[in-house]
Amino acid sequence: MACEILSTEGAVFVLWGKPTKADMDRVVNRLELVASASSHSVIYIARIPKAAPAPEDDARAYMNLLMPRFMKVCSSYHAVLEGSGFVSAIKRAVLTGLLQWGFRNGTFFVHESEKTIPAKVGLAGRAVVEDILAKAGIKGLLTAPPPEDLPTEGPRHYRNDGGSSLRT
Numbered sequence: 001m002a003c004e005i006l007s008t009e010g011a012v013f014v015l016w017g018k019p020t021k022a023d024m025d026r027v028v029n030r031l032e033l034v035a036s037a038s039s040h041s042v043i044y045i046a047r048i049p050k051a052a053p054a055p056e057d058d059a060r061a062y063m064n065l066l067m068p069r070f071m072k073v074c075s076s077y078h079a080v081l082e083g084s085g086f087v088s089a090i091k092r093a094v095l096t097g098l099l100q101w102g103f104r105n106g107t108f109f110v111h112e113s114e115k116t117i118p119a120k121v122g123l124a125g126r127a128v129v130e131d132i133l134a135k136a137g138i139k140g141l142l143t144a145p146p147p148e149d150l151p152t153e154g155p156r157h158y159r160n161d162g163g164s165s166l167r168t
Contacts, residue, residue, distance in 0.1 A: 004144075028070060
């Protein structure tokens with residue numbers, strides 16, 4: 001699995017590695033499940049560490065096919081594309097330009113850090129975002145390296161120092 005998914009009522013957080021079609025299916029299915037259980041659209045947060053590899057062409061094309069399902073269940077979509085400096089800023093600008101067209105105005109955001117997300121969701125969503133980010137922090141997902149696309153023997157456990165190990 002090349003992603004780790006965490007969900008709460010009203011929000012889904014994903015730590016991405018190299019995206020695969022199967023992982024994208026898992027994410028959109030979880031979004032739909034959480035939206036259905038919450039009886040309203042949800043906030044989606046995708047953390048893409050600086051070391052995460054770019055998706056391959058077929059994965060990008062598949063993501064485009066899934067976008068209508070994302071848009072149907074997401075009240076807002078937040079991509080945390082980590083890194084500082086000129087190259088990282090360019091990557092964020094390109095991502096914004098590529099994906100902004102499909103979302104309602106004011107619902108798609110690209111961030112350098114998760115710290116700027118609460119200010120973009122308004123008062124109603126702030127508690128939901130703070131809750132899922134706190135839970136992601138406790139699990140080490142805010143500092144962990146990108147997950148690798150390897151079969152796992154059990155759930156992955158992230159340490160607070162950003163490392164990971166498999167739980168048996």
